[in-house]
Every structure is written in C-alpha cells, then in structure tokens.
Amino acid sequence: MDNIVLLVVLPLLAAFLMPVVARSSEVLARTLGLSVLFISIAIILNVWNQSGQIDSQAVSIAIGGFLPPLGINFYVDQISLFFALAVPVMVLLFWPWNRSTSIREYSLMMLLTASASGLILSGDLFNIYVFYELLAIASYSLVAIQGRAAAVAASFRYLLMGSVGSVMMLLGIAIIYTQTGTLNLAHLSLLAPEKLNNILGLGSFALILTGMGVKAELFPVNSWVPEVYGSVSSNLAALMAGLLSKLAVIVIVRLLILLFPQPEALQLMAVLGIMGVITGELVAWRAKDFVRMLSFSSIGQLGLVFLAFSIPGEMGMMAGIAIVLHHMVVKPALFMLATGWRGSLENLSGVARRSPFAVLLFIVLILSLLGIPPLPGFWAKYLLMVGLSSQDGSIYTLGMFIVPVAMIIEIAYLFRLVMIMYRKEGDEAAVNNPDIKVAPQSHSKWGLAIAASVAAMLIAIVLQLQPASDKLVSLASQLSDRNQYISTVFPQIHTVRMQSIK
C-alpha cells in the first residue's frame, strides 16, 4: 500500500532525469518516461487487487512515518485511486508520439503526471496548493512549447489568469489557517463545524473556488479555454479538457464536503455553474469551427458538473460523479475526432461519405453527450434532474429550467453539424469561399481507435447498467462521507469520540 507514494515520486524523478539522460541517449530517456507510466499503472492495479476492502474502507498513508496532523498524509479511497489510475492511463493515451517531439515536452508530461497524481491523493491543504501550482506550471509550459506564436500568447494569458487564481487560493488557505491553526484536511474537517461555519469560512471558500476554478473552467475565470484549446494539438487539448479540469473539480468537491458546511457555499457553486452552462452553450452555438465548439461545450458541461455537485446530499454526488466520468471519456474522444476535422464547419460538408466510420462514432458520442436514452449520458442527466427536483429553493428550480434549455441549444448546434456532414457535395459551393478552406486531413488511426473504444465503452455501460450504477452509489457515498475521512486519518480520535457519545 505504501508504494502509492511512488506514483508521485517516480514521475517527478523521471521528469528531472530525462533531460540529463537524453544527453547520452535519447532513446533511453524516452523509454524511461514510458516505463514510469507503465509502472504507475501496475502499482495502482496491484493495490486495487491486493486490498479488496478499498471499496468500503479508505486508507491514510503518513509520509515518512510522521503522523497527521503534524505530518503530511496521502488519502487513498476509491475515488482518489480511480483518478490516480486515470492520470497515467490518459497521459499514455495522449502521449506525444511524434519523433520530432523534443525531450523537454516529455519531461513536462512527466511533471504533469506527478503533480496530477499528487493533487488527487494529497490530504493536506497546502500540499494541494503546491501540487496545483506544479500542475499549472507544467500545463502553461506544455501549451507554450507547441511553438506557434498563438500558442505562446494564449499560454501567457492563461498564466496571468492562473497565477492570480492561485494567489487568491493562497489567500483563502491563509484565512483558513488563521481561523483553525491547521492545514491537515481531516483535522480541518474536525474543526470546521465550529470554526469555519461563518462569513470568513465562506470567503475562503470563494477564494479557493476562484483559484481551482481556473483549471476547472468555472464561469468567470474560463476565458483561457477557447484560446488554449484552439492553439494546441488535439492530444493536449483532450488531456486538459478530459483529465485536468476533472481533477480540479474533484478536489473542489472534496474541500467543499470536508471544510465548508454552510449552505451558501453550495448556492455560490450552483449560481456559477448555471452561468457557466448558459454562457458556454450559447457561445458554442455561435462557433464556426469544430474545436472552438468543443471548447465552449466543455465549459457548458463543467457548469452542469458544478450545478450537480451543488445539490446537497448523495443524489447530487451521484449526479456529479456520473457527469464527470461521462464527460471525462467523451470529450477527449471528440477532440481526437477533431484532429481530422480542423477548419470551418462548412468545410465538413459531405464528410460522411468520405469517412463514414468517424461520423458514425461522432454521432454515438454526441447522442450520449446530449443525453439521449439509453446511452450513459442520459442517466447522468436523469440523475441531475431528479436531484434538482428533490430540492426546494429558487436556484435549484432555475437549474431545472436551465438544464433542458441547455440541452436544446446543444441539440441545435450538434445536429446542425451532423446535417452539414451529411450534405451532398454539390450544395457546398454557394456557401463556401474557396480562399478559406483548410484542406481536410485524415484521422490518425490512434485517434480513431480511442474514439471507437470510448463509444464501445459507452455501449458496454448501457448493457451493464446495474453494476455501473452500484459502483456509482458506492463512489458517491464514500466521497460524501466526512466521518469516514476523519476516522481513517485519526483512528484514535474516532474511538474517543464514540466513547464520549456513549
């Protein structure tokens, strides 16, 4: 169990060793990075097999043997283990395989892996900040290294926004520390009901939400999204939209559950989520090219996620996790399809005849994204609607109204695209200016394979709905269980408390 720590240590070590090793042998350096990823996956699968009890029980690992709250701990439960597995797997899937890729880019990818694993596993507020900053620096550099002038400018704007966000987050952490005198999440959670349940606590939540929200594409701080996704390669866009935004969301939700008991925090998230849905979907509707449409629809989907997590109780957790997981696989697959479909939407006219298989995959994916039964996306949205309807409060009622409206807008722009794809070649001449054509490229086999396996996975989930929903229930109950978190990190406090209650 203790070798979970290697998930952070090995990639970090590899990140700094790779440029050195590359001086003597480039091939060795590349193998080093890949083998670290494979070792990480093996470690997690091993832990999962070894301890079947992780399903019901979490484990806290004290680093270096110093027990919390003085020491720093990693907290391993189902959801953090699942995302820790998703990190190396997705980095491997979207690994920049080009021969021309410089070793520096591989090194940054390893840095990204290390910090993403650390972010999801860490049980210490300040560690979360450090890993978040590391993740941010790795992603700014990965965007800028793409070489084009636009990528550097987009990355700089991203950097300004991200740094202001993380300064805000640091301020939030400072407020929490002055109120409680600790930074350990479990200890904070123990103190939160009396010390953070006030206006200062709410303020620090808002500050942390601003900071993490930059990565999570939260409403007011997401203007970097279309610029960055438009200027980087589809692989990196898929990784950022699919994985990194979800990691930030999960960390926000964990902090929300553990530290901030006040209902205003949930309402704040609901409002920002609804704003995200509206703005994202409306701008996606106006988008003129496929990548931009995907970027804005991703903002809209993340808004739905925040709306779902803002529903108190387990129903909201289930809906949120379902949408997160669903979007985490569907959006990268769509970005992989976008590699072949760069350029104006009008350019895609008649593309269904040239590559029928890719268009078929596209239709399956967007049907699930829209929430057409019986695909998994429908069940995710269904849970969201049921959760919203069980709450009273005007903001949730507004949410119930917004979700179908957003769905109608999505249908409008995605089906318009499908119509263009199935148009006969002859019709296009009138609308298309020959100057502004980007030659249609073909899809890479790898991208198509990813999209096809995602589509197959969606259909498999439809066939295995019962086990999937059982898993979802256990994930949700574990994520929303504060007492389990506290008692896992401090076994002795738990027993003392039980005795005092008796």
Add this chain to the structure above:
Amino acid sequence: MPAIEVVLYSGAIGLSIIGLAGLLLLNNVFRMLLALVILEAGVNLLLILSGFRLAGVAPILLPEQMSNLSAIVMNDPVPQALVLTAIVIGVGVQALGLAMIMRIKAQYGTLNMLKIREQLEFDLAVQSGVATPVSAHSPVSLASGRERQLSNHKDEQ
C-alpha cells in the same frame, strides 16, 4: 491592536490592492506581470503576519528556556515555511512569464495586451480556417492588412 500591526496589515492589504488594480487596469503585459509580483508580495506578507507575534522570538528552544516554557512567546513557523514555498513558486512562474513575454515580443512585435489579444484571435481564426489568411505577401503593409482582415472578419459575423 497595536499601531505597528495596523501599519503592517494595511501595508500588506494595500500591496495586494495595488497589484489587483494593476492587473485589471494596465495594458502592457510586462507591467501586468509586475503587478502580479506586487500582488503575490502582498498576499505573502499577509500570510507571514498571520503567524507573527509582536514580542515573539524564533521558534527554537534553547536549554535555558526549557524551564519556563509558558513565558516564551514564539512566532508561528508554519506560515513562514508556507511563504518560503510560495515565494519559490512565484519566482518560477514569473520567470516563465518573462520568457513568454520575450517570445511574444519577438513574434508579435508589441507588448500591448489588447493588440496581442486581437492578433491571437485572428491567428486562431486563420488556423482553424474561418478567416482568410493575411496577405503577408501582398503589397499592403502587414499591420494594415491584418486590421482590414479583422474588420472583414467581424463584418462576416
């Protein structure tokens, strides 16, 4: 609250506000980065102050102090450790930002955020094929050509 603490806190908060205002109001990317530096300094100072005791000593126990532990006032070392980390991270981010500014200046020839943003939007539009590539080889000068194309692009929308 002693007067000295009021001064210290208002200094830290003032620095943060100057930094934020600079980020919002300035238009030169280099100055924006400097405003970010000031903002970070302000927040770091706030963090340090949260663990600061006016009569406090460094949190190191000496043998002769062991006897009267309750009489010693110590500064809280945790915020200091945090700020040390935050400063290092901040320096890294600022260096990265400066390197990017140099690349931007070399490629776009301007430090004005509005112009950079305009060109960025335009480059993205060209790249994704929804705007005509600029007539870089045309007799019209590059800048005016870009502006014309931009206005055309807007008209289309």
